[in-house]
Every structure is written in structure tokens, then in C-alpha cells.
Amino acid sequence: MLEKLTETFSGITRRLSGNTRLSENNIREAVEEIKMALLEADVNLRVVRRLVNRTIDDALGEKVLKSINPGQQFIKIIHDRIVALLGDGTAELELKGPDVVSVILMAGLQGSGKTTTAAKLAFRLKSEGRRVMLVAADLTRPAAAEQLEILAAQVGVAIYREDGGKPEKVAKNALKRAGKEQFNVLIIDTAGRMQADEELMKEIRRVKDSVIPDEILLVADAMTGQNAVEIAGSFDETLNLTGIILSKFDSDARGGAALSLKSVIGKPVKFIGIGEKIENLEPFHPDRIASRILGMGDVVSLVEKVQETIESDEAEKLQVKMAKATFTLEDYLDQFSRMRKMGSVQSLLEMIPGMAGQIDESKLDEAQWKREEAIILSMTLEERRNHRIIGPPRRKRIARGSGTSVSAVNRLLKNFDKSRNMMKKMAKNKKLQQQLMGGMAGQKI
Ligand SMILES: Nc1nc2c(ncn2[C@@H]2O[C@H](COP(=O)(O)OP(=O)(O)O)[C@@H](O)[C@H]2O)c(=O)[nH]1
Numbered sequence: 001m002l003e004k005l006t007e008t009f010s011g012i013t014r015r016l017s018g019n020t021r022l023s024e025n026n027i028r029e030a031v032e033e034i035k036m037a038l039l040e041a042d043v044n045l046r047v048v049r050r051l052v053n054r055t056i057d058d059a060l061g062e063k064v065l066k067s068i069n070p071g072q073q074f075i076k077i078i079h080d081r082i083v084a085l086l087g088d089g090t091a092e093l094e095l096k097g098p099d100v101v102s103v104i105l106m107a108g109l110q111g112s113g114k115t116t117t118a119a120k121l122a123f124r125l126k127s128e129g130r131r132v133m134l135v136a137a138d139l140t141r142p143a144a145a146e147q148l149e150i151l152a153a154q155v156g157v158a159i160y161r162e163d164g165g166k167p168e169k170v171a172k173n174a175l176k177r178a179g180k181e182q183f184n185v186l187i188i189d190t191a192g193r194m195q196a197d198e199e200l201m202k203e204i205r206r207v208k209d210s211v212i213p214d215e216i217l218l219v220a221d222a223m224t225g226q227n228a229v230e231i232a233g234s235f236d237e238t239l240n241l242t243g244i245i246l247s248k249f250d251s252d253a254r255g256g257a258a259l260s261l262k263s264v265i266g267k268p269v270k271f272i273g274i275g276e277k278i279e280n281l282e283p284f285h286p287d288r289i290a291s292r293i294l295g296m297g298d299v300v301s302l303v304e305k306v307q308e309t310i311e312s313d314e315a316e317k318l319q320v321k322m323a324k325a326t327f328t329l330e331d332y333l334d335q336f337s338r339m340r341k342m343g344s345v346q347s348l349l350e351m352i353p354g355m356a357g358q359i360d361e362s363k364l365d366e367a368q369w370k371r372e373e374a375i376i377l378s379m380t381l382e383e384r385r386n387h388r389i390i391g392p393p394r395r396k397r398i399a400r401g402s403g404t405s406v407s408a409v410n411r412l413l414k415n416f417d418k419s420r421n422m423m424k425k426m427a428k429n430k431k432l433q434q435q436l437m438g439g440m441a442g443q444k445i
């Protein structure tokens, strides 16, 4: 899903992120490219227009052109716009407490994935410790209830079905049963048609009225094009949806229509289906999807996090020191307290694209930090500023003072030399520097 879009956007990200100069023309060109990519991916035209106009407005403001790193600033704007397009944060299911029965109603066209998704949800809620009952209220074909029955057995949850009858009656009876038998969640699978028609809408409306669901979820096939948006609109009109689940997000469809849904009908996408198995259901994270499209890992949140903790003039000084390898143990010590404010280095570094696999976890634990901090604190200021003067007698003294060992002191000094060299190398590598230090140094992003 979204491969083509990702390709184009990642290209833009790569091209611009290192730019320290950006002209109005650069911005207009990039926005034009973005516009074409979105249209090609089948994102709704109105949605594209809105996104493009806002992006231009934001990007041409003083802030971008005059900032230290306009390229990154601009990418951040695109990122925020895409996040806004996809939703405001991750939307959770809103269910009642455990002592009452909550009802989830599944709606959607035939083949959209309602039955499968009902089972996936059951699996998810069951693993959260809820007692779930599936309800077969698709009475158009006997095979429909059988499909649900098989899935229910697979998930290990109860199923309620009746032979014949009306869907709204079945739903109501199921709710009664669920109350009596202390189930917490009822998930009602309903019938679909090839096209949304009057009869289907009336039927599902009656089911809704008979049980008053907490969640009314439209299952929309992410592979379908713009008419999915229209269909979603008509379901919303009839049912007042509480959310959308995009099924088949694992397909290689262009995906733009699916991405337009939130913007056009104003209801959040709560989950995405990413395969046929019952565990293939994921919460929908707009920011992660946006980062993925832009090919930037979680770099935006990284930049924001770092920015909160390092002021930018200080950061600039640090960057220069890193580049010239005049970074001392004194600076290093200074970083400890800042780093601590940011959370573990591990989680921080993992947000950088391409870094995830490359970090030796053992080097990053808190205990290790504390030891290193203690060692540096046992040094004199002179030693901190020039670690090369620390010969064997000093090492012994420092080890004793910090309650560590000479070998721990040796290791720290050796590692410090190594990292200083790495920083120097990094500083020569323009791209990596932009990605790492530009972000780490918390420029005004
Ligand atoms: N690849 C993939 N297939 C899915 C997904 N969700 C549903 N399907 C498949 O889509 C088909 C229709 O699903 P079904 O639940 O019967 O749709 P319903 O008619 O709306 O109840 C089945 O073959 C499912 O296995 C998904 O997220 N990914």
C-alpha cells in the first residue's frame, strides 16, 4: 500500500532535508510534485487542494525561509499536513466499562471484510481480557453465519446465531443473552450488498436502533477507489458512524482514496487490516503512516523531543565541537543530564532511520551511564578538558574515587576517543550529519 506515494515523498525528503537554503521556487516546485503524487495515488481532489494550499501558506511564512535549516522545517510542515489529513492522533474504541455490555456494529459492502474484521476485533478485545460474543446478523446467506462460526471457534469466543428471523431481532436477542451471561462486548456482523442501496441501509439502520451500539464501524476496502469515499458518506448519513476500519491495507493498491476518508467524512480511521489472519489488525497511527510515507522513520518526533531539551545556540556550539573533535569529557558530562531528560538513548536513536539495528544495547543502559558519570565526576576539571593527560596513576585515583575499576576507566577513555572520531567522521558526511546532528542539535525545526 502507498508504495508509489512513499517513493515520491521519500525522494523529496532526501533532497530537501539537507538544504540550508530554500527559495520560494524550491518550495513551489516541491509542492507541485507532492500534488501530482497525491493525485496519482488517488487521493480525493478536494483534499489535495486543501493540503497543497495550506502547505504553501505555511512554508512561505517567514519561519521556514529564515530558519537555520529550512529543508527540515519544510519537511516538518509537509509531515504535519499529512498527519492532519489522516487524523488527529490514534482513535481508540470507546467502549463501556467491564460491567456493562458494549456493542460494536460492523457495516460495509459485501466483500469489504466485515466478517473477517469482526473476528479480528474479537481476537484483539479478548486478548485485552474482555469477554466477547460475536453475533451473526447477516442472514442473507446461511454460509455467512457458518463463516463467522468457524472464525469464532478459531479466536475462541462465543457466537450467537439463530436460524432465520430478522437481523434486528437476532441482534436484540443476542444483547439479552450477553447481559445474562455476563459478556462485555458484542460484535455484530451484518449483511452487505455490492452497492449501498436503500434496502441495505434500512436493514442496518433497524439493527442499529434495536441495540444502540457504542461503536458503529464502517469496514472499507482500502483497495477500492474514490467510490469508497462516496459509499462511506452514505453509510455515515444513515448510521452516524463512530469510525472506519480500512481493510486490505496490505494490498498494493494506490491507497489514496482510503487516505481521503477521514478528511471527507470527518470520522476517524481506527484500525487497519493488514492480512487475512485474525491477528492482522492494527491501530491506525496517523503520525507513523505519515512518517512512513515521507520515508523518515520517526524523525519528526525525534527532532521535537531533542528540541525540547537542548536550546539551539548551545546546540550549535556543540555541533561545532563535534565536528572539530574538540568535544571534551566535560561536554560529555554535560550531555548526561540532558540525555536523561530525553529518555533512554536507545529509544531515541531507534527513531533515526537506519539506526535501529545498529546500536549495541549493552552500551546504553542506565547503569552504564551512572558508572560513566561517576568516573567523569571523579576527574579534575583539567582532566575533563584534556583527557590525554590521564596516565596510569591518575586512572588509579579516578577508579578509587568513583568506586569503579581501572579497567572501567580505561574502557571509558577508549570509548570516548572512539566516539570522538566517529563524530568527526559523521561531521564530514554531509547527509548523515543533517540527519543526525541537525536533528540532535535541535536546530529550530
Ligand atoms: N489481504 C487481506 N484480505 C482481507 C483483509 N480483510 C479481509 N480480507 C479478505 O477479504 C475477503 C472478504 O472478507 P469478508 O470478511 O468475508 O467480507 P464481508 O463480505 O464484508 O464479510 C476474505 O477473503 C478475507 O480474507 C485484510 O486486511 N487483508
Ligand SMILES: [Mg+2]
Residues within 6 Å of the ligand: 114, 115, 116, 138, 144, 189, 190
Ligand atoms: Mg460477511
